[in-house]
Amino acid sequence: MAKMKVTMLTGPQGSGKSTVMREEAIARPGLYLFAAPTHELIDEQANDFRRDARWLKTWPVHSKVGGKGKVEERLEHARSEIMREGHKHAVILTTHDAMMGSDLSLFAGWHARIDEAPAAxxxxxxxxxxxxxxxxxxxxxxxxxxxxxxxxxxxxxxxxxxxxxxxxxxxxxxxxxxxxxxxxxxxxxxxxxxxxxxxxxxxxWTPLELAGFASVQIAGSSYTRSVGYLAAKAIYEDRLEFDEREILVARTGQPSICIHYFTEGHRGSTTFWETSDGRLQIKHVCDYLGKTLPKASFWSGNTVVQHLMEHRIKGALIKASAAGLNKHRNRQHCAIIFSGKATKADKGMMAAFGLDKDDIERAREDELIRQFVMRGAIRNPIFDGAYDVYVYEKVQAERLKSHFGELGFDSVELVPLADAGLMTVRRKSDGPSDQEKAAKKAERNEKAAKRGRKKRKAEAEAAGREVGQPGNPKLKKTKPA
Incomplete structure (x- = not known):
């Protein structure tokens, strides 16, 4: 059986992968189904299609537009109308969820274009x-x-x-x-x-569900590190062929990037942030960002974080998975207080695909943070001003700095926010720190030394020796006066 070919457009965030897919769809007549992660991105892409090709039939379909009924029904209606009207060149845009939740067998012969890695x-x-x-x-x-x-x-x-x-x-x-x-x-x-x-x-969900399409492309810098890609490779490597096509961007501006972080004493998690101790740490974050983050900024986090931070800090609250959006590219400050670590629910899936906790964390947490911070001014290759990023923990800051280095940014500084009040806070589940372990060991050693001195004192008194002096005093010769 011949393998199904999937073309992956990879490259740095902001390199124009979405633009390449759109321009090629305009230049090459055919029927296209585009899928994007959010309503906002669909609307943005639809507007770009209409701007660049007014003559092209463009039909966005999601829960707020595209007709009546369920999204799957609207999707089928859009396809039927395009076929009924005899269009040979048209575009339907819908969400990842609609694409993955619909029977797309009637789209056989169309071209599938997926913007950003789906949550597969x-x-x-x-x-x-x-x-x-x-x-x-x-x-x-x-x-x-x-x-x-x-x-x-x-x-x-x-x-x-x-x-x-x-x-x-x-x-x-x-x-x-x-x-x-x-x-x-x-x-x-x-x-x-x-x-x-x-x-x-x-x-x-794997691209195999699009086997009836004439061609399949997935654009996303993170796709090759996504759990969906790793899983598809693990199980269907004999049926899928991934062809990588890199889209590069030439930067003409070098911004000065500061990555601020709040703690090095513990790792963040939604489970922790739902506790009283965890909410206290988010309060410290809110107190600091409320004074520091300007109105012309954007921020996000896990749902529990959003609930705790909303209305307490300035700036625009946007979805954490705001992949591909260009509307925030004039903003020079952002904050993403997010955790996407492996949970108990992932145990079976990890075993099935041979993944570990670090694979899950890098695919979920690291990639989302990377996508999010690249929504701002540094998305523009000519930007050379100051750019401030706020993340929760030092590990996230270090990994983000490494990623920026891979993208060609050469002025990136890590800034610990010790005055925020949670830099050295430990979670109870983390156990003692190395410093606490060393202090505990020193305390145990001191107690052992005290017990030894007490024991030797008792033994000397029992033997009639002067405490602290060796030997038996009864055998010592009396020194001459």
């Missing part, structure tokens, strides 16, 4: 004991001898997600149902529903 992998776990019968009735399991994971096939029609959520009451299980409605999309850690009560699962 989801994972979770649940206890099956109270719903075993329902799962048996709704899903068939398919596995191969020697394989620990089984794929699912939905029996019957897609269920109502609202009804399921009301019945099951578990968000993660509703997401499982939604993903499992797509054939061979979800895998579970059991070959038989009766074999165990605790189920780990993961869903995986």
């Amino acid at each position: 992998i989801q994972a979770g776990s649940f206890n099956v004991s109270e719903m075993r019968t329902a799962l048996k009735d709704r899903f068939a399991l398919h596995t191969k001898p020697g394989h620990e994971w089984a794929s699912l096939r939905l029996r019957g029609d897609k269920p109502s997600w609202k009804r399921l959520q009301g019945t099951l009451g578990a968000k993660e299980l509703v997401e499982f149902y939604k993903q499992a409605a797509n054939t061979a999309r979800v895998f579970v850690s059991t070959p038989d529903w009766d074999a165990t009560d605790d189920i780990e699962w993961f869903s995986m």
